[in-house]
Amino acid sequence: MSQETLSDFPLELEGADAPMVRFRQVTKRYGNLTVLDSLDLDVAEGEMVTIIGPSGSGKTTVLRMLMTLETINEGVIYVDGKPLTHMPRNGGLVPADNRYLRKMRANIGMCFQHFNLFPHMTAIENCMEGPVHVLGLPKREARERSEELLEMVGMADKRDQHPSRLSGGQQQRVAIARALAMRPKVMLFDEVTSALDPEVIGEVTNVIRKLVGEHNLTMLMVTHQMGFAKDISDRVCFFFGGRIEEQGKPADLFGNPQRERTQQFLSAVKEAS
Amino acid sequence: MSYFEFLAEYGPRFVDGAAVTALQTVLAAVLAIAIAVAMGLMRLSRNVPVRWFATVYVEIFRGTSLLVQLYWIFFVLPLFGITMEKFTAGFVAVGMNLGAYGAELVRGAILSVPKGQWEAALALNMSPAKRMVRVIFPQAFLAMLPPWGNLLIELLKGTALVSLISVADLMFEAKQINSTTFLSAQAFGTALVIYYVMSRFLITPFMRWLERVMARKMGRA
Numbered sequence: 001m002s003q004e005t006l007s008d009f010p011l012e013l014e015g016a017d018a019p020m021v022r023f024r025q026v027t028k029r030y031g032n033l034t035v036l037d038s039l040d041l042d043v044a045e046g047e048m049v050t051i052i053g054p055s056g057s058g059k060t061t062v063l064r065m066l067m068t069l070e071t072i073n074e075g076v077i078y079v080d081g082k083p084l085t086h087m088p089r090n091g092g093l094v095p096a097d098n099r100y101l102r103k104m105r106a107n108i109g110m111c112f113q114h115f116n117l118f119p120h121m122t123a124i125e126n127c128m129e130g131p132v133h134v135l136g137l138p139k140r141e142a143r144e145r146s147e148e149l150l151e152m153v154g155m156a157d158k159r160d161q162h163p164s165r166l167s168g169g170q171q172q173r174v175a176i177a178r179a180l181a182m183r184p185k186v187m188l189f190d191e192v193t194s195a196l197d198p199e200v201i202g203e204v205t206n207v208i209r210k211l212v213g214e215h216n217l218t219m220l221m222v223t224h225q226m227g228f229a230k231d232i233s234d235r236v237c238f239f240f241g242g243r244i245e246e247q248g249k250p251a252d253l254f255g256n257p258q259r260e261r262t263q264q265f266l267s268a269v270k271e272a273s
Numbered sequence: 274m275s276y277f278e279f280l281a282e283y284g285p286r287f288v289d290g291a292a293v294t295a296l297q298t299v300l301a302a303v304l305a306i307a308i309a310v311a312m313g314l315m316r317l318s319r320n321v322p323v324r325w326f327a328t329v330y331v332e333i334f335r336g337t338s339l340l341v342q343l344y345w346i347f348f349v350l351p352l353f354g355i356t357m358e359k360f361t362a363g364f365v366a367v368g369m370n371l372g373a374y375g376a377e378l379v380r381g382a383i384l385s386v387p388k389g390q391w392e393a394a395l396a397l398n399m400s401p402a403k404r405m406v407r408v409i410f411p412q413a414f415l416a417m418l419p420p421w422g423n424l425l426i427e428l429l430k431g432t433a434l435v436s437l438i439s440v441a442d443l444m445f446e447a448k449q450i451n452s453t454t455f456l457s458a459q460a461f462g463t464a465l466v467i468y469y470v471m472s473r474f475l476i477t478p479f480m481r482w483l484e485r486v487m488a489r490k491m492g493r494a
C-alpha cells in the first residue's frame with residue numbers, strides 16, 4: 001500500500017448522483033501478478049450489478065477488496081460517498097487505519113461461496129451474533145430481527161439447528177440472513193450458488209430475487225449462472241484480465257455483445273451448459 | 274508378609290500420596306492451561322516482541338528437562354529472592370513445562386480453524402478480540418481437546434518428579450515404603466497401578482466426556 005498522501009482523489013463524493021460504490025483507478029497486485037488493473041467501476045444506490053468473466057479475471061478480488069479482506073495497492077474505493085480504503089487527513093487521503101475501517105465496514109455485508117456459517121452456533125445464533133456483539137442490540141431485538149430475516153429466507157423452522165444439520169442451500173440462506181441482520185447498504189455475493197447441488201440452487205436464487213424486488217439494497221454479485229444474471233441484474237460487467245472488458249444492460253450484453261472476448265466467453269459458457 | 278497385609282499396613286500412605294499427586298495434577302493442569310492459552314495466543318500475535326517472548330518461553334521449557342526446571346525453580350530461584358514452598362514449586366514447574374507443550378496445541382488448533390471463519394467474522398465487522406473469543410477459539414477448543422487428553426496424562430506422570438524435592442506424593446510414599454520394607458515389587462507395583470488407574474480411568478474418561486459434551490454443544494454430535 002502506498003504510504004504517501006493521495007491528493008488527486010476527492011475526500012468525499014457529493015451530489016445527488018454520487019454512486020454508492022466507486023472504484024477509482026484501483027490496482028491490486030499479488031507480487032508481480034496484477035489482478036486488478038486500474039479499475040474504474042461505479043455502482044448506483046439500489047443497483048444490482050453482476051460480474052461475470054473467466055476464472056482468474058479478478059471478480060472475487062473486487063468483492064474482497066470492498067469487504068476490506070484485501071488491501072489496495074493503488075487508487076481509492078469509495079462507499080456511500082466516503083473513502084473506504086483511505087481516510088481524510090491533512091487535506092489528503094492516507095491509508096485507512098483499523099478504527100476507520102471498522103466504521104466503514106458497517107456499510108457492507110458479504111455472502112461467501114462456502115457459506116462460512118459459524119458451526120458452533122445455531123441458525124438464529126449465527127444471525128444474532130453480529131447484531132448483539134457488534135451493534136450492541138438488546139438480545140430480544142436481535143432475536144426479533146433475526147427471526148424476521150430467517151422467515152424471509154424460508155428458514156424459520158430450522159432456526160435452532162446447527163449448520164451441520166442443514167443442506168448447502170439452507171446454509172446459504174441462513175448466511176444471507178446473517179449478513180442482512182447487520183443492515184448493510186451494500187451486499188456482496190461471491191458465487192453463492194457454486195458449491196450447491198443443482199436442485200437447491202433455486203432456493204438461494206429466489207431469495208436474492210426477492211431482495212432485488214423488495215429492498216433498496218445495492219448489490220454486487222459474482223456468478224457463473226448466466227440465466228440468473230440476465231434475469232435480475234440492472235447491469236452486467238464482463239471482466240477480463242483485471243479490467244472491465246465490456247458492460248451494459250443484461251439484454252444488450254448477453255444478446256448483442258460487442259467485444260470479441262465477450263462473445264468468446266459467452267459462447268464457451270453456452271457450450272459448457 | 275502377604276500383599277493384603279502389606280496393603281493393610283501401607284494402604285493409607287498410598288492413599289495420602291495419591292491425594293497429593295491428584296492435587297499436584299489438578300493445580301499443574303490449571304496453570305498449564307492458562308499458560309498454554311496465553312502463550313499460544315502470543316505466538317500468533319502481530320506484535321513482534323510479544324511473539325518473540327512466547328517463542329522463547331516455549332523453546333526453553335520444551336527444550337530442557339522438566340527435572341532441571343524443577344530444580345531451578347526450587348533450588349536456584351531462591352538465590353534470586355524467589356522462594357516457594359516445595360509443594361508450590363512442584364506444581365509450578367510441572368505446569369510451566371506442560372504449558373509450553375500446550376501452547377503449541379493451542380496455536381495449532383487456532384491455525385486449524387478455516388480461513389473462511391475469520392473472513393466471515395470480519396465481514397460481520399467483529400473486532401479482533403471478538404473474532405477470537407466468539408468465533409475462532411470455541412472451534413479451536415473442540416479441535417484441541419483430544420491432544421489435551423494425552424498432554425494431561427503426560428502431566429500426571431510428570432508430577433512423579435516432585436518426589437525428588439520431597440513433596441509427599443505417590444512416588445515419594447512408594448520410595449519411602451520401599452526403603453523401610455525393601456518390598457520393591459509391592460511398593461512400586463502399587464504405585465504403578467494407581468498411576469495407571471488415574472490416567473486411564475479418571476483422565477481419559479473425563480476428557481472423552483468433555484469432548485462429547487462440547488461436540489454436542491457445538492452441534493457436531
Ligand SMILES: Nc1ncnc2c1ncn2[C@@H]1O[C@H](COP(=O)(O)OP(=O)(O)OP(=O)(O)O)[C@@H](O)[C@H]1O
Nearest residue numbers: 030033035053054055056057058059060061062222
Ligand atoms: N492471496 C492471493 N495470493 C496470490 N494470488 C492470488 C491471491 N488471491 C487471488 N490471487 C490470484 O488473483 C487472480 C484473480 O483472482 P480472483 O479470485 O479474483 O479470480 P476470479 O475471477 O474470482 O476467479 P474464479 O472464477 O476462479 O473464482 C487469480 O489469478 C488468483 O490466482
Ligand SMILES: [Mg+2]
Nearest residue numbers: 059060061191
Ligand atoms: Mg472467484
